[in-house]
Amino acid sequence: MNVIVLLKQVPDTESIIEIADDGASIKTEDVKWVVNPYDELAVEEALQVVEKNGEGQVTVLSAGIKQAETAIRSALAMGAHEGILIEDERLERADTTATGQVLAAALKKIPHDLIIAGQRAVDGDNYLVPAIVAESLDLPILPVIIKESIADGKITCEQVIQGGTMVVEADLPAVITTQRGLNEPRYASMPKIMKAKKKKIASLSLDEIGITDDSLFSNPKIRVESLQVPQKSRAGIIVEGGTPAEKADNLLRHLREDAQVI
């Protein structure tokens, strides 16, 4: 069983994000980078699939710049067997269509029975790349899942829908995407972190995976025109009162008369 995890490096959710001089991208120098939290769930699930299956391996695939190796190493430290980085400067700002097609092109050269991706990357929150990968590879895709089991070449998943779930099944190979609740990602132990540091991460160029069309990068399908810091000022009133009942009364008066929301 060859399980591939699509993994993206994103700014730590605690990082301060600042707008770059072009007004349409962010300053990357001081950002602390981490594995996209949904991709961490993907790594954990991939490891569990291989462990349960008793054979096979987990390969982590990322498209980005050199720096993304750190994220791949975090996955190796969790127990992933192999890491591959498709490396090109243009991938840093590539849109979802370009990213999806690049990943799909690489996947055509990497044996895969199951591809696990995050439901979304929490930098751009696009929810798009896995669908593009599945479409390019003509594979079934089961998104936003909280449970999975494999038997007889089929994967059965519990998928989140509004107000409930749906049990769905597809033949392998297939693409699935993660939702919180699927698992609890394991911590990497110190010895494993040390071992992962020494592991070689394979690097692929766009040429090597047959991506020669520069318009994929020069003509993006989605373009961020500008970024702003949201400006929402809050009243910031502390509601006073001698007893809980008085506080409650004062709060409701504010909500009714000033804010007019009840």
Added chain:
Amino acid sequence: MTTNILAIVDHAEGKLRKSAYELVSEGRRLADASGGTLTALIVGKEVNAMAAELGEYGADTIFVCDDSCMADFDADLYTAAAVEVIKTTGAGIVLVGSSPTDRTLAARMAAKSGVGVAMECISARLRDGRLIGTRAMYGGKLLADVILEADPQIITFRSNVLNIEKNGKAGAITPLAPPPAESKYRIIEKKVRHTGSVELTEADVVVAGGRGMGGSDYTVVEALAKNLGGAVAASRSAVDQGWRSHEDQVGQTGKVVSPKLYVACGVSGAIQHLAGMSSSEVIVAINNDKDAPIFKHADYGIVGDLFDVVPAVTAQLQKMK
């Protein structure tokens, strides 16, 4: 430049979702601005009765794909139906809602058409026939104006961000045969968890309980939510404790809500929690630590024990009724 608009609407338990009214109202505004037509698409089983209403909110034409094979959301079949309607109507802009299946549909349509999606927008405007969508990035730390450079321009909207307006139009109903496509997967079973309750992302009022709840007994929070006609949410800490299910989680790795009123009870106000609720119209915080960060992000704060304050608010509300 005229642009035709398509709004794909969702429904549950025989009723249109709130997002359906929002999308058709917005679609009407965009169609008027661009001089194009507005088509609505509704897919499912026994959905005919819901279709007529869409004309009242401004749909010129309503495509109805009503078939037992479309009873549950099969992304492959729904995508095929939607792509077909995009073709026949020449839609340049496609509006979609923000449930998990809505987002899946938008992503799949985009993948099929080789275009992008402006996901989870909070507003949109037209400039020279191109749509500019405003959406949150980096966990709500920034707002981005994004342009979709290829047609169809597919945009999904968060719930509760668009004005609902009546605007009677012809609402001509056109039946649509299910697509000849085959699905690459099989639906085995649908498990509906709760019926009748207000969906978190569509609720006008959300009452959240955090780690300050101290356990899985959410009675006080549920009572307040019930009296305000709202939904109950939780912080990730509460979910991690097993007190509430994942679908109640608000935040960067949970749901994003934009209600009129958000009441945070025993929630400290971590940045990842704020990412899921900071776009609420009015925020109330109830916390016994006067230095809790949540107060900096609230319109109204009460410093006190939530087990005293929340029932008191519920009691006052009941008195008012």
